[in-house]
Amino acid sequence: MITLHHLEYSQSFRILWLLEELGVEYELRLYERDKETHLAPPEYKELSPLGSAPVITDGDLVLAESSAIVDYILDQHPNEQLRPSPGNPDRTRYLFWFHTSQGSMMSLMLMEAVFQILIARVPFWMRGLIRGVLNEASNRLIKPRMQKLLELAEEDLEEQPWFGGDELSAADIMLCYPMESAKSRGYITPKHDNCNDWLDRVFHHPSYQAARKKDGKDSIVLKV
Amino acid sequence: MITLHHLEYSQSFRILWLLEELGVEYELRLYERDKETHLAPPEYKELSPLGSAPVITDGDLVLAESSAIVDYILDQHPNEQLRPSPGNPDRTRYLFWFHTSQGSMMSLMLMEAVFQILIARVPFWMRGLIRGVLNEASNRLIKPRMQKLLELAEEDLEEQPWFGGDELSAADIMLCYPMESAKSRGYITPKHDNCNDWLDRVFHHPSYQAARKKDGKDSIVLKV
Numbered sequence: 032m033i034t035l036h037h038l039e040y041s042q043s044f045r046i047l048w049l050l051e052e053l054g055v056e057y058e059l060r061l062y063e064r065d066k067e068t069h070l071a072p073p074e075y076k077e078l079s080p081l082g083s084a085p086v087i088t089d090g091d092l093v094l095a096e097s098s099a100i101v102d103y104i105l106d107q108h109p110n111e112q113l114r115p116s117p118g119n120p121d122r123t124r125y126l127f128w129f130h131t132s133q134g135s136m137m138s139l140m141l142m143e144a145v146f147q148i149l150i151a152r153v154p155f156w157m158r159g160l161i162r163g164v165l166n167e168a169s170n171r172l173i174k175p176r177m178q179k180l181l182e183l184a185e186e187d188l189e190e191q192p193w194f195g196g197d198e199l200s201a202a203d204i205m206l207c208y209p210m211e212s213a214k215s216r217g218y219i220t221p222k223h224d225n226c227n228d229w230l231d232r233v234f235h236h237p238s239y240q241a242a243r244k245k246d247g248k249d250s251i252v253l254k255v
Numbered sequence: 256m257i258t259l260h261h262l263e264y265s266q267s268f269r270i271l272w273l274l275e276e277l278g279v280e281y282e283l284r285l286y287e288r289d290k291e292t293h294l295a296p297p298e299y300k301e302l303s304p305l306g307s308a309p310v311i312t313d314g315d316l317v318l319a320e321s322s323a324i325v326d327y328i329l330d331q332h333p334n335e336q337l338r339p340s341p342g343n344p345d346r347t348r349y350l351f352w353f354h355t356s357q358g359s360m361m362s363l364m365l366m367e368a369v370f371q372i373l374i375a376r377v378p379f380w381m382r383g384l385i386r387g388v389l390n391e392a393s394n395r396l397i398k399p400r401m402q403k404l405l406e407l408a409e410e411d412l413e414e415q416p417w418f419g420g421d422e423l424s425a426a427d428i429m430l431c432y433p434m435e436s437a438k439s440r441g442y443i444t445p446k447h448d449n450c451n452d453w454l455d456r457v458f459h460h461p462s463y464q465a466a467r468k469k470d471g472k473d474s475i476v477l478k479v
Contacts, residue, residue, distance in 0.1 A: 134323075
């Protein structure tokens with residue numbers, strides 16, 4: 032049986048949602064971040080091969096990396112809706128968005144988070160200068176790429192309600208974290224109708240709600 | 256037939272290698288970066304849904320995102336060695352490294368690249384200050400995670416010569432770009448014996464050599 036080591040306010044929420052959606056048996060262990068540094072506790076860092084969330088254990092196996100964990104779980108519990116196979120008409124759309132979650136959107140949101148942490152942590156006397164440089168970098172390097180991604184999301188969600196097609200898939204489950212980050216950081220604005228509708232659809236999905244209940248927090252993303 | 260739009264010194268080299276390894280027919284279009292800004296040319300940005308490399312076209316389909324393209328091509332040309340199926344003993348190792356390429360290693364190397372670009376581009380009078388802040392950020396946020404990743408790579412490559420197991424797989428093809436970046440940025444040092452051996456093994460692989468010949472450049476990564 033899989034044990035999910037879930038760190039609060041982290042990317043591991045998605046694995047919790049996937050397991051709830053599949054309705055399979057699993058063990059859940061909850062870990063809290065340090066109240067001041069917001070870092071994972073030492074026992075989590077020691078457990079995780081990458082020092083970060085998520086991590087699952089399954090017998091002797093310890094596995095990190097969100098997309099790898101999703102594929103590993105879906106190998107054990109094959110589900111054509113959650114992960115369309117080769118030949119399925121939804122396959123290419125699914126592949127694009129499933130991989131874009133970590134390959135593009137999460138990596139941009141991570142960079143944005145690092146910039147904001149740097150601005151907040153430098154001594155006060157240099158904060159204005161650092162803010163100027165990093166905000167300009169964000170405007171040139173992060174914003175245009177995020178805007179392009181969100182335009183593409185608007186187009187695809189205009190055609191079908193979920194990132195993988197007409198039904199919820201693992202692409203949506205993966206994207207809930209970077210999309211929620213994009214919303215909380217002001218990248219998703221009220222003009223992104225379809226992205227906002229999608230976030231609303233996610234929020235009201237029964238298995239998402241069940242996962243939120245087990246998570247017990249006010250938000251899935253860390254708001255620093 | 257697939258057309259690969261290959262931008263020099265970019266992540267699209269990996270798609271070129273995959274196509275050469277599969278030995279399938281494809282069309283290759285080469286694009287050069289702007290000599291001064293190193294940016295992709297406008298026609299590439301217009302073609303790419305994400306404004307970045309790689310992109311393939313296949314009839315009406317335009318597909319971006321490296322890992323999605325790799326899965327798309329392997330759907331058309333199934334290959335158990337290059338992408339072990341569920342149930343294959345190499346499957347979990349493959350999944351971890353295939354996804355870690357974009358999910359962790361590439362995103363850390365991208366952040367490192369952005370930091371170095373920022374240091375190089377700020378006005379001279381503030382360069383020392385910015386260098387101090389960003390180098391410290393790199394030391395705290397990028398280096399420990401990259402070192403953990405490379406330690407893990409050392410361990411896994413001690414057991415088997417390729418990231419997916421005993422033979423070359425798409426995990427290796429994906430990782431050639433961030434691993435080459437890690438080498439050129441000094442993250443892979445002479446003490447990383449197994450990573451250096453792996454890079455050497457990659458370099459001498461016949462299909463890698465064939466891809467390098469079609470690419471025609473002195474390096475696969477952009478050295479700025």
